Amino acid sequence: MEALHKQFPNEDFALIAIVLLLPLIGAFVNGVFGKRLGKDAVRLMALSAIGGSFLASALTFVMLATQHGEGKLSWLAWRWMGVTGRMGQTIPVDVKFSVDAMTATMMLVVTGVGFLIHLYSSEYMRKDPGYHRFFSYLNLFCFSMLVLITADNLPVLFVGWEGVGMCSYLLIGFWFTEEKNAKAGKKAFVVNRIGDFGLIVAMCLLFYYVGSVHWDGIEKNANALLTPIKIWPIGNLSKETLPAFLATILIPDKPVQVYGATLVALALFLGCAGKSAQIPLYVWLPDAMAGPTPVSALIHAATMVTAGVYLVARLHFVFILSPAAMAVVAVTGVCTALLAASIGLFQHDLKKVLAYSTVSQLGFMFIGVGVGAFAGGFFHVFTHAFFKACLFLGAGSVIHAMHARIHDTDKSQDMRNMGGLKRFMPLTRYTFLASCFAIAGLPLTAGFWSKDEILWSAFSVKITPPMALGGMTPFEWPSWLGQAIFWAAVLAATMTSFYMFRAYFMTFHGNFRGWKIVKGWKDPHAGHDDHHGHHEETGPLEGPEPRESPAAMTAPLVILAAFALFAGFLYAHPIHVEPLGHLLEGVFDDAKRVVGERPGVEDMMWPMMGAGFAAFLVGTAAAMWVYLNKAGAPERAFAARMPGLYRLIYDKWRIDELYDATVVGMVDALADIFTMADRWLVDGVLARLTAALAALIGTLLRAVQNGRVQVYAASMLLGLAGVGWFLAAPHAEVVVDDTEVRQSGQIKLSAAPGYGYSFHWDGLGQADSKLSERSDVTVRLEPGEKKDVTVKVKNAFGLETSKTVSVSRPALPPGMKPPEQPKVPSMVRPDIPTGEIPGDEIHKLLLPKGAQ
Amino acid sequence: MSTVPVEYFLVVAAALFVVGSVGFLLRRNLLVLLMSIELMLNSVNLTLVAYNRLRPINHDGQNLAFFVIAVAAAEAAVGLAIVLAFFRVRKTIHSDEANLLKN
Numbered sequence: 021m022e023a024l025h026k027q028f029p030n031e032d033f034a035l036i037a038i039v040l041l042l043p044l045i046g047a048f049v050n051g052v053f054g055k056r057l058g059k060d061a062v063r064l065m066a067l068s069a070i071g072g073s074f075l076a077s078a079l080t081f082v083m084l085a086t087q088h089g090e091g092k093l094s095w096l097a098w099r100w101m102g103v104t105g106r107m108g109q110t111i112p113v114d115v116k117f118s119v120d121a122m123t124a125t126m127m128l129v130v131t132g133v134g135f136l137i138h139l140y141s142s143e144y145m146r147k148d149p150g151y152h153r154f155f156s157y158l159n160l161f162c163f164s165m166l167v168l169i170t171a172d173n174l175p176v177l178f179v180g181w182e183g184v185g186m187c188s189y190l191l192i193g194f195w196f197t198e199e200k201n202a203k204a205g206k207k208a209f210v211v212n213r214i215g216d217f218g219l220i221v222a223m224c225l226l227f228y229y230v231g232s233v234h235w236d237g238i239e240k241n242a243n244a245l246l247t248p249i250k251i252w253p254i255g256n257l258s259k260e261t262l263p264a265f266l267a268t269i270l271i272p273d274k275p276v277q278v279y280g281a282t283l284v285a286l287a288l289f290l291g292c293a294g295k296s297a298q299i300p301l302y303v304w305l306p307d308a309m310a311g312p313t314p315v316s317a318l319i320h321a322a323t324m325v326t327a328g329v330y331l332v333a334r335l336h337f338v339f340i341l342s343p344a345a346m347a348v349v350a351v352t353g354v355c356t357a358l359l360a361a362s363i364g365l366f367q368h369d370l371k372k373v374l375a376y377s378t379v380s381q382l383g384f385m386f387i388g389v390g391v392g393a394f395a396g397g398f399f400h401v402f403t404h405a406f407f408k409a410c411l412f413l414g415a416g417s418v419i420h421a422m423h424a425r426i427h428d429t430d431k432s433q434d435m436r437n438m439g440g441l442k443r444f445m446p447l448t449r450y451t452f453l454a455s456c457f458a459i460a461g462l463p464l465t466a467g468f469w470s471k472d473e474i475l476w477s478a479f480s481v482k483i484t485p486p487m488a489l490g491g492m493t494p495f496e497w498p499s500w501l502g503q504a505i506f507w508a509a510v511l512a513a514t515m516t517s518f519y520m521f522r523a524y525f526m527t528f529h530g531n532f533r534g535w536k537i538v539k540g541w542k543d544p545h546a547g548h549d550d551h552h553g554h555h556e557e558t559g560p561l562e563g564p565e566p567r568e569s570p571a572a573m574t575a576p577l578v579i580l581a582a583f584a585l586f587a588g589f590l591y592a593h594p595i596h597v598e599p600l601g602h603l604l605e606g607v608f609d610d611a612k613r614v615v616g617e618r619p620g621v622e623d624m625m626w627p628m629m630g631a632g633f634a635a636f637l638v639g640t641a642a643a644m645w646v647y648l649n650k651a652g653a654p655e656r657a658f659a660a661r662m663p664g665l666y667r668l669i670y671d672k673w674r675i676d677e678l679y680d681a682t683v684v685g686m687v688d689a690l691a692d693i694f695t696m697a698d699r700w701l702v703d704g705v706l707a708r709l710t711a712a713l714a715a716l717i718g719t720l721l722r723a724v725q726n727g728r729v730q731v732y733a734a735s736m737l738l739g740l741a742g743v744g745w746f747l748a749a750p751h752a753e754v755v756v757d758d759t760e761v762r763q764s765g766q767i768k769l770s771a772a773p774g775y776g777y778s779f780h781w782d783g784l785g786q787a788d789s790k791l792s793e794r795s796d797v798t799v800r801l802e803p804g805e806k807k808d809v810t811v812k813v814k815n816a817f818g819l820e821t822s823k824t825v826s827v828s829r830p831a832l833p834p835g836m837k838p839p840e841q842p843k844v845p846s847m848v849r850p851d852i853p854t855g856e857i858p859g860d861e862i863h864k865l866l867l868p869k870g871a872q
Numbered sequence: 873m874s875t876v877p878v879e880y881f882l883v884v885a886a887a888l889f890v891v892g893s894v895g896f897l898l899r900r901n902l903l904v905l906l907m908s909i910e911l912m913l914n915s916v917n918l919t920l921v922a923y924n925r926l927r928p929i930n931h932d933g934q935n936l937a938f939f940v941i942a943v944a945a946a947e948a949a950v951g952l953a954i955v956l957a958f959f960r961v962r963k964t965i966h967s968d969e970a971n972l973l974k975n
Contacts, residue, residue, distance in 0.1 A: 727974045729905070729967055730897050737893060 021086060028083065033093035035080055036117045039127065040166050042073040047160035054152020063142045066155035070138050070162055074131035081124040085603065094118035094172060105231045113233060116172040121603035122398060126169045126330060129405045133322045134162045136576035140413050141314040143572035144420060154194060154312070161187035165323050169330060173234040174223050177331070181219065181295065184324045185212050191319060192311040198429075204310040211304040215294015222287035229280050239337045239610070245280035246341060248492050252276040277492060285338050285345030288331065289352075296328025296382050299356045303676055306375040313416030316371060321378050321412050322405035329385040329401050333394045333608070340392065340614040343483045344495035350390025350478070351501075354508045357383030361515035363672045365522075366655070369433045370415045373523045377459065378408055380512060384474055387509055391502060392615030393477030395604040399591045400474055402600075403466035406587055407458035410580035411520075414452035417569040417577065418527060421445060425535045425563035435523060440532040444566040447574045449528045451581035456524045458584040460517030461636040469588035471513060472632050476594075479506040479628050482618040502618070510631050517639025525647035535561035594625060750777065750815040752823035761801065767827050769809060770796035776816030783809045783824075804831035881922035888915035902955045902965040906948065913944045 028035050046069025054062050084093060097115040105111045119127070138158060145154050164183025171177035185208075193205030226233055229249075230241045253275065259267045292298070297305035308320045319325070332339060332349065339346055357380045364376035381404050388397025415433075418441060422432040431437060442449040458467035481502040485494035541564045568574065590600035646654045659666040668674065724731065753772035760766050771779050773795050781797050784807075799807060806828040814820045892911030899905060917937045924933025955965055962969050 727971055729970075730900075733893075734897055737897075 021083075024079075024083060025087065028093070030087065030091060030093050033080075033095045033119065035076055035083075036093070036095045036119060036170055037097070039073050039076045039080065039131070040117070040163060040170065042069045042076070043159045043163040043166065045069060047156050047163060050152050050159065051156035054156060057152065059146070059151050062152045062155050066159055067135070067138050067142065069159055070131060070135045073162065073166070074128075074135050077124070077127040077131045080119055081128055084119060084121065084124050090606070092118045092120040092123075100175070103227060106228055107231070109231065111227060111231055111233070113173060113175050115176055116234070117167075117170040117176070118172040118235070119170060120607050121600075122330075122333060122607050123169050125398075125402060125600065125604070127166065129402060130162060130165050130169065130323050133405050133409050133580070134158075134165075134318060136579055137314050137318040137322075137409065137413070140317075140416070140573050140576045141312070143570050144314055144416055145312065148312075150194065154191075157187055157190050157194070158315075158318070161191070161319060161324070165327075168327055174219075174226065175233060177334075178216075178219060178223065181291075181327065182216070184319070184327065185209065185216070185295070188212075188308070188319050188324055191315040192308045194311055194315065198310075201310040204304075204307040208304040208308050211301050212294045215291045215301055218287045218290025218294070222284050222291065225280065225284045225287065229284075235334065238335065242281070242337045242341060245284060245338065246486060247280055248277040249280045249283055250275045250277050251283065279342055279344075279492065279494070281338055281341035281486075282345050282495075285335075285342045286348060288335060288338070289345065289349055292328030292331050292386075293352065294328075295331075296325050296386070297356075297379050298328070298352050298382065298386060299359065302356060302360065302379050303679060305379055306372055306672070309369075309371040309375045313371065313412060313419060316375070317409045317412030317416070320375070321408040325378065325382060326385065326401040326405070329382065329389055329397055332386070332389045333398045336389070336394045336608055337610045339389070340611055341486050342495075343485045343497055343614075346390050346392065346483060347495065347497060347501065348390075350387050350505055353383045353386025353388075353390050354505045354512070355383070356380070357387065357512040358508055358515075359673070361512045361519065362669060364519040365515060366659075366666065366670050367519075368435055369430065370418065370435050370438070370523060370527060371412075371433050373435075373519055374408070374411055374415060377411075377516065377520065380516060381408065381459070383512070384471060384509065387478055387505060388474040391474075391478045391481040391505065392483060392611055393474060393481075394608040394611055395591070395601060396470065396473035396477050396593075398604065399600070400470040402590075403458070403470040403584070403587055406580050407455040407467055407584035410451055410455040410577060410584050411459070413573070413577055413580065414448050414455065417445065417448040417573055420569055420573070421448075421566040422534055424566060425561055435526040437534045438527045438532070439530040439534075440528070441566060442528040444532075445528075445568045447568060447577060451574075451577040452528065453524060454581040455584045456520045460520050460640055461513060461632055463633060463636075464588065465585050466583065466588035468632070468636075469592045469594075472629055473591070473593050475506055475509055475513075475632050476625060476628060478502050478509060479624075480617045480621045482616045484614050484616065486614070499618070506628075506631075510635050513632060513635040514639040517636050518643045521640050521643035522647050525643060526652070529648055530651055532566070534566070535563040537565055538562050539565075594629065748815075748817055748819070750774065750813045750819050750821045752811055752813045752821050754809075754811055754823055754825045756825060756827060758827065761827075761829050765801045765803070765805075765829050767799045767801065767829075768796060769799060769811075769825065769827070771811050771813065771823075774813070774815060778814050780812040780814070781809065782812065782822075783807060799827060801827065801829040803829055805829055875925075878922050878926050881918060881925075885915040885918040885922065888912075888918065900967045902958065902967050905967060906951045906955070909951075910944060910948065913940055916940060 046066050049065050050057075050062050054065075057065070080093065087093075095117050097117065100113045100115045102110040102112055138155070141154065141158065145151055148154065161184060164180045164187055166180070168177055168180025168184060171180055189205045189209045192208055193202045196202045196205070223233060226238060229247075230238055230244050232238055232241055253271050257271065259271050262270065294301045305320060305325065309316050311320070339349070360376045360379035360383060364373050364380065367373045367376065381400070385397045385400045385404070388394070388400055390397075418438060419432050421441070421444070422437065426432040426437060454465075458465040461468045461471050479502060481497070483497045485496055541562060589597050591598045591604070593601060646652065671677075724735070751772065751774060755770050755772070757768040757770070769781075777795075778792060779795055780792075784797065784799060799809060801807065806826065808824055808826050810822055810824040812820060812822040889912050892908045892915060895908035895911065896905055899908065917940050920933040920937045920940070922933075924931060924937075927933075958970060959965050961972075
């Protein structure tokens with residue numbers, strides 16, 4: 021260990037490079053050579069890449085925990101660029117990575133869960149022709165995710181952020197031949213762009229106001245964000261520059277100001293809401309289930325979607341400066357948790373239930389970080405990764421079994437076609453059950469500890485606002501807000517345990533509804549049934565018993581289920597078993613300044629834990645009664661009694677339709693306008709009209725190009741004659757230089773020179789000069805005076821022409837004296853006459869005395 | 873010995889050039905066209921040597937006239953070859969018949 025610490029010192033921790041580069045190499049090899057390598061080699065490459073990365077991450081974690089001093093491990097890959105700040109200073113932006121306790125934990129989750137899911141996929145995707153493509157994307161995703169979490173500054177994090185977004189897009193639309201999947205990928209991408217806009221804005225604000233984008237730099241200078249920033253009216257907008265009717269509407273009497281911290285935190289949170297599927301940007305995540313199930317487990321449950329929570333926790337020193345932004349985060353979290361949980365109640369698609377459950381759990385995480393329990397919120401990221409990955413992989417295992425006879429994607433995921441699978445798939449069933457317990461919050465499971473920590477933090481929270489600066493009163497949390505969030509979250513938790521056990525009972529209990537099980541059934545199409553869904557079957561479907569998945573798929577399930585049950589003891593705050601908690605809390609030391617406990621709640625921790633436990637009991641018992649004892653009859657009765665409400669919830673509160681009608685419709689209308697402009701303006705005027713004009717000119721000129729040599733020769737002669745005439749005729753052009761006319765009234769006139777030209781100036785106010793070779797003269801004007809000066813030009817052939825220019829000097833404003841002529845210093849030779857000098861005599865004065 | 877003034881040469885040269893250019897523009901016989909070109913070139917030569925008499929330093933005019941003669945010889949060789957080739961194809965040397973590329 022000592023040798024390792026010496027090999028990898030804290031400031032130059034090159035082990036991170038190994039963690040990062042192994043998946044990148046895997047992605048490259050599989051992406052470029054995968055087709056020729058064959059499936060076995062692809063699997064070996066992908067698994068060894070992510071497995072090696074996991075080992076390196078584990079070593080990193082151990083070295084972080086056993087290091088002597090405090091602090092993080094960092095590695096500077098290279099200097100990227102410098103940005104000029106508002107003080108003119110150079111803000112360095114380096115490609116730098118660093119690992120602290122939170123990053124190290126996250127690295128273990130990404131590479132560990134990632135490895136298990138790779139292993140699972142190697143079996144799940146076995147028959148897919150895009151095997152190498154799949155693993156290339158999956159490895160690339162792991163690389164991007166690792167960049168995201170190990171980044172030491174916001175721009176590098178953004179690279180990873182976009183990288184995981186792209187991999188998510190590629191994997192949602194992995195089976196892109198179906199339009200539904202391609203559309204889901206596009207939706208995820210576009211919705212995420214909206215969030216990324218917020219992230220970029222936050223980055224620019226940090227560059228401008230804080231002058232740093234590295235974590236340490238932001239933390240050190242975060243107080244710069246406590247100044248008020250004027251956000252409206254922007255720029256030069258004011259009552260004077262706008263028409264009156266607009267000004268009364270748009271310009272308030274007092275400019276709108278917010279704290280810089282609030283602005284940055286809200287912009288950041290927009291990005292987080294996009295990536296982590298919070299209201300209002302959550303709509304992409306349920307659709308993202310169009311991707312293969314392992315993808316849903318890895319990207320859309322365990323890792324990528326928690327990046328938003330990670331970012332809030334990472335930049336907690338910005339969020340704690342703004343209680344208002346924290347309130348927004350927490351309230352958004354609880355609203356999302358409630359809304360998504362309510363949608364999950366009546367979904368029939370197993371993956372849809374899990375998707376809404378993920379959105380809801382992400383809401384819980386945001387409640388945690390929103391009420392200042394950054395360690396607690398992050399710990400829920402950690403435990404959620406295990407039980408949700410396990411649930412998704414279990415669902416994948418079930419779908420895999422269903423595919424034996426049902427090839428339609430939607431039907432094979434419909435829980436109404438499942439049931440009674442506990443007899444056929446015991447391993448899947450028990451691991452699924454364990455994870456259900458964890459997510460529903462059975463005491464002592466992982467989900468219980470993390471969810472309880474969040475609930476308790478919400479209940480007991482007291483946020484001390486930072487000092488008021490700039491004459492603004494900072495937002496204060498009302499005392500009821502924390503409790504309101506607590507009770508709403510308990511309600512969401514009740515719904516969670518209800519829909520999770522609903523899914524469990526519908527899938528694994530009761531009678532199997534997928535097809536009629538015939539012992540010893542043989543597939544009549546065996547041998548040529550490689551393509552799914554080519555043949556229509558009539559009559560009731562018959563088939564063999566559903567079979568348990570192979571070991572490569574069940575082994576990850578078992579490991580994940582074990583973690584889902586027992587990982588909670590890494591941070592069981594109430595019973596003071598918290599090895600991970602000690603590591604994490606070092607990261608969030610700053611938060612203690614702001615986040616505290618309300619007075620008088622010390623004794624209420626255990627009773628309030630009862631509320632969480634009650635949520636589990638009520639939800640589970642209700643689900644058991646409805647779906648195990650009554651086999652779903654009450655749900656059907658409810659649907660029959662209140663069909664409108666049931667449909668509304670089943671249709672996800674029709675939020676998608678609302679978005680279609682408003683935002684999407686508006687964008688579509690805008691696109692239609694642009695299409696019209698493109699068709700008529702660009703295509704019509706710019707393209708067609710210019711083409712027609714060119715064609716017309718061509719038609720005219722074609723008449724001259726008739727192929728007769730004599731016509732060409734004649735036109736040549738004409739041109740020659742024109743050039744000759746131009747050369748023979750004199751040309752009079754005058755350049756007027758009046759830069760000094762306001763000062764001294766002098767204007768320089770110079771005529772264009774020519775070969776053999778002589779000039780004659782008229783109208784200068786003195787005796788007309790004779791023809792001379794001088795091409796320039798100087799005129800002096802009094803204020804308000806105007807003169808017409810004519811120049812006559814004669815060339816060598818004796819031809820003459822002339823040109824007249826008007827020169828004038830502006831009149832002085834009334835009451836102003838003409839500017840004083842600068843006094844000529846006495847060192848000038850005394851025999852030069854002072855006073856006015858006629859313009860064309862100056863050059864004589866400059867000649868030597870005798871030559872005058 | 874009195875010399876002929878330079879204007880005389882210039883007038884003769886201008887007359888030659890006009891004869892050449894009018895011939896080139898109005899006639900359609902390719903051989904005549906070539907001869908018209910020779911006339912114009914020679915009028916230029918005449919101008920050059922006349923000016924050379926006016927300013928004999930370096931004999932620039934004479935030198936240039938030699939160049940023009942050389943170029944004229946080359947032009948005549950190529951031009952006659954073209955005329956010959958054209959005659960073989962069309963059995964005529966009327967310039968208006970040289971319209972193979974048209975239409």
